[in-house]
Amino acid sequence: MSDGLLAGWTTSRFAAEGFDHQVYWRGEGPGVLVVHEIPGLTPLVARFANDVVEAGFRVAMPNLFGTPGKQPKGLYTLRSFGHVCVSKEFTTFALRQTSPVVGWLRALGKQLHAECGGQGIGALGMCFSGGFALGLMLDATTIAPVLSQPSMPFPLGRERAADLNLSPADLAVVKARAEAGCDVLGLRFDQDKATGTRFDTLSKLLGDRFISVELPSTKRTDHSVLTEQRDEQSVQRVLEFFRQRLDV
Numbered sequence: 001m002s003d004g005l006l007a008g009w010t011t012s013r014f015a016a017e018g019f020d021h022q023v024y025w026r027g028e029g030p031g032v033l034v035v036h037e038i039p040g041l042t043p044l045v046a047r048f049a050n051d052v053v054e055a056g057f058r059v060a061m062p063n064l065f066g067t068p069g070k071q072p073k074g075l076y077t078l079r080s081f082g083h084v085c086v087s088k089e090f091t092t093f094a095l096r097q098t099s100p101v102v103g104w105l106r107a108l109g110k111q112l113h114a115e116c117g118g119q120g121i122g123a124l125g126m127c128f129s130g131g132f133a134l135g136l137m138l139d140a141t142t143i144a145p146v147l148s149q150p151s152m153p154f155p156l157g158r159e160r161a162a163d164l165n166l167s168p169a170d171l172a173v174v175k176a177r178a179e180a181g182c183d184v185l186g187l188r189f190d191q192d193k194a195t196g197t198r199f200d201t202l203s204k205l206l207g208d209r210f211i212s213v214e215l216p217s218t219k220r221t222d223h224s225v226l227t228e229q230r231d232e233q234s235v236q237r238v239l240e241f242f243r244q245r246l247d248v
Helices: 043-054 074-086 101-116 132-136 158-162 168-179 198-209 232-246
Strands: 010-016 019-026 031-035 058-063 121-126 142-148 184-189 210-215
Touching (some): 019 043, 019 101, 031 043, 043 232, 101 121, 101 132, 121 132, 132 142, 184 198, 184 232, 210 232
Parallel strands (some): 031 058, 142 184
Antiparallel strands (some): 010 019
């Protein structure tokens, strides 16, 4: 990791649900699980995670694939995209299915909460992992879910563009959690085709409990709200959401 962006982080392996990944840990306070985007744990993902730490949280940041610290360029990004497409951990094209990796993330979230205590944890996914924060809502300990530019399943066709990457049974749990008072924060650029019509789906499913932040796109490539095309106001909005929900 260039420029020491992971200085002060510790690492460990975490195995559960048939999967085993490296996890980066840092900070003190209520727990927040930060899941990286394609192509991996880039310097700008680490920068955002450091912001969460400095805001007063204990962050767990899994490395699901890729090389930590590598810039998101060229063949590296394409290879990471290919990995996501073929890995058994992710349902990148299937409709109404929960990605198997969500089970592993839920186990990690439970460990994070057991370690940090408090009322519960925050969870943030971005891009291909955006919808994973919804999956973590299957556990009552996830009380501050954030979806940044959720992009799976890849929006090929109208149905996939609207799909939330969860099974019907899991969606029912998410809906019940929202009806019981759990807010969900979502962020996207308004012309980002990768997010499809998922924000419409979320609004219909969750009603007023879905807090939608849609930023005006300034160019066709705008996608990564918190990293590559970082919007500072949105970063602060996420941190404030965590503070409010996790009582910091």
